[in-house]
Amino acid sequence: MSEIATLAGGCFWCLDATFARLRGVSQVDCGYMGGRIEAPTYKAVCTGDTGHAEVIQLTFDPAIISYSTILKLFFALHNPTTLNRQGEDVGTQYRSSLFFHNEAQETAAKAMIKALADQYADPIVTTVTPAVTFWPAETYHQDYFDQNPEQPYCSAVVAGKVRKLMQEYGDLLK
Template sequence: MHEEIATLAGGCFWCLEAVFQRVRGVRQVVSGYLGGHTAQPDYRSVCGGGTGHAEAVRIAFDPQVVSYDTLLDIFFAIHDPTTLNRQGNDVGTQYRSAIFFHGPEQEATARAKLAELAPHFAMPIVTELRAAPQFHPAEDYHQNYFNQHGDQPYCQLVAAPKVAKLRQYFAPLLDE
């Protein structure tokens, strides 16, 4: 059984985690931080905006079931890649849109996806593309957050619509 890793940032990690956990072929989604200069990031310091880290998810997936390209399609469908350092009311570099690739094949796939999608957006895509640095898992209480706290207002107002969009546009890929 072959497994690959995808690492994506596109706003609050709770939202990305909630979406990718529901995709067939995804084995694990871990919320965390990467891309900054602080050696031991934590939620409070990352939310303060001074660490340079982004909230992100590390997705372990079976490429025989779901391709990296398909994961990128989902990623671009559920967040706005044209807003610099923000997603909705979440503002700061920690909420930037980024693809952290693991190897030259993922880099080539991501570059091709960015080029393919660019004409379909009214504004330029500002998604950062770079090699994946060290990933720091978030605190335990952030893991599986939407599934445990889906009734909270933030989850209802921000994460739930992204899950609904997944169900609407990618229903054949769901593992529910």
């Protein structure tokens, strides 16, 4: 039986490119969650005024990849200590957040944050909040890295995260 996880950790292109490569993950969709307006657009979300985070929503088989492993990778592939920022991407839309779909996910997320707290010099600022309506991003954002590997942001930022995944977590790849 499949489950859903929703993660916000900066630009959704980075998370999409990494999590889509994992065994047990059958689908990854880029989108928006946690804001104040319905049917947000990328342009609106980029203003920082809608309250949405750029997220990925992934469908996974917990018999192949656990939610705990997903959390471990989430924290390894972004900086959970920078408020509303990942690298040069700044704004509330780039916040670190875990949107839980059930009580078990909430408990696991909070436990992971507590377990990892001592590994960082600064406090973890990742929020843990209930999942609300997922608004899919525009079609051109889906699988963006794979379709645009030479785009400057992709080659400078996303490619490094994909390399890290492949080097450090190769045993989890499809």
